[in-house]
Amino acid sequence: MAPVIEISGLRKTYRKLMRQPHHALDGLDLEVRPGEVHGFLGPNGSGKTTTLRALLGLIGTDGGSMRILGEEVPRRLPQVVGRVGAVVESPQFFKHFSGRLTLRILAESAGIPATRVDEVLEQVGLRDQARQTVKSYSLGMRQRLAVAQSLLKRPELLVLDEPANGLDPAGIHHMRALLQWLAHEQGVTVLVSSHLLSEVQQLCDSMTIVSRGRRIVDGKVADILAGHSGSQMSVRFADPAEVSEAVEVLMEAGDNLTVTAERDRLLVSGASDPAWITKTLADRSLYLTELVTETKNLESVFLELTGTAPQAGRAVQVGQSAPAADPEMTVPTGADR
């Protein structure tokens, strides 16, 4: 089946007088298949919201092409927008309007019957707060209202920017169930940008990770995790002073190993057999007290792929990527195992 969203080589540069141009999108590609929940991930300043804004015609672009439901956008956006529901960057509403009035005016503007307003308020759990003014809503309730307005059109494609923003755990659970029901029961394609990686891991079928305005990886969530999982082992000693000696021992004995020393433990990647580590260290009279195999989660894969892993004594700036680990702390091995 043809993709619901196709973005190819998208470029967007912000230019300001007396400043260096900022390339928010640098040839970004994105493809979303029908009927799936697709996660759109990236560090702050990586171009996620810019992409969604460009896709929805809010900002112009400097190159590339975009298609929604087979129609070229932004040229054909007015023709296709009736099939798209979207929330970009927690939209604010007139704060003195009630939730219901806010939705009614939007529904009226698109010729949607008023009865649909109560249906979506029920769907997002705002039925009892519908008559309250938006001013009295919490952040989470405003987020629900934003999602409600995106559902008004019974969209074939739902584009949501940080939909779980401000929601409490019950709200997140509710939102996840709603989006999965829409995608898997109603056939709605959902594109979700989010920073909540565990949420994306639970919610999404596929995902695209972007950094510095470019796609780094895309595919099924499970495939991406499997492709980058390569489990690592945590090794502890009774005497933390033995950690540095153990680094040297493993470095000499193994090939294609990554050994990272932390305060009181070692992290070893690339060793398939825990017994080899135990034996190698014991042969040099280094006796470990704990050896645990740690499986990578989406967060560690994300940090590794985007190069935004936190480093000792150094902050990763917004819009910048850095090596995943401190070179001083990571020891690649050179000898054969």
Place this chain on the structure above:
Amino acid sequence: MNLYKAEIHRFARRRLSLIFGICGFAGLLLFSAVLAFNSQTGPTEAERAEAREMADNLNADYDRCAEDEEFFEDPEHVWVSEEPHFDDMTHEEICAELFPAQAQEEDFLYVYTFHFENEGTGIISGIAVLVGLLAMLLASSVVGAEWSSGGMANLLVWHPARMRVWGAKLAAGLTVCAAAVVAVVALAFVLLYLVAALRGETGTLDAAWWQDALGRLTRSLALAMGMTVLGSSLAMLGRHTAIAGGVIAGYLVVGDLLVRLAGFALNVKFPNRFSLYTWVDAWISGRVTLRDWSGRFEETMTLTATDAGLLLGGIVLVFTALATWSFARRDAS
């Protein structure tokens, strides 16, 4: 059409619309009540008698002063001889200045009579312009608040055809303005006519009066609508209510004064022609004649409603074109 109706509802349901509506209605009632209180159909007999007595007293004082050459030697009036102002005056001239001669009963009758035929159209067209000012603020608030709150981006996600959105907003603003002006003018007409009938003079409202009144009121309505478009356009350009409000208030309060003062300072002929108020007056009145005495002879300059319409319409057109261009081209954030 759906978008237009939705925009009308957005205007109508705004809190500022309600506040302006209530204030406008209350202000009109208050103005009518004050006018009714101040206006009288004519002085009473008692008021006439009191005025006649005051005039007679003043005339008697003058006569006593004029007939008595030693009047100012009286201790009560001796201060006159010490006042340099009176040094070069004759005795009679001093008397005339202190006790105006030939005072009449009318000079002491302080009765105002509201005359609808003479004053009604001017007051009602003034009220229409005030409604236009409120409509301008409301229109700029609707557009500006939508930009500053992020609501505009949300609206554009629903309706990406920007010119359609802009057109609907302008059309809704114009509709609300026209409806408000017509309603307020009709109400003002009824109230002021009642005041005149009960506490003043209605006069004769003949065909010529109606023709003049309808012309002025139609031009007032057009001005109010132009102000509404200008308010929306400024807010669209500035993307904030405060920017539009600041530009409008800044010009009306300070800008116009500065322009006029600059005209005077540079010794330009007819400096008032640089004031927008002059052109607004010409538009509503149909004709304004400016006079200049800076040369040896008085010179005049006539501004007609057509001249004013071209200038004011041109200003609105320029700002609307800029706002349209800006909305079509700039990113929405």
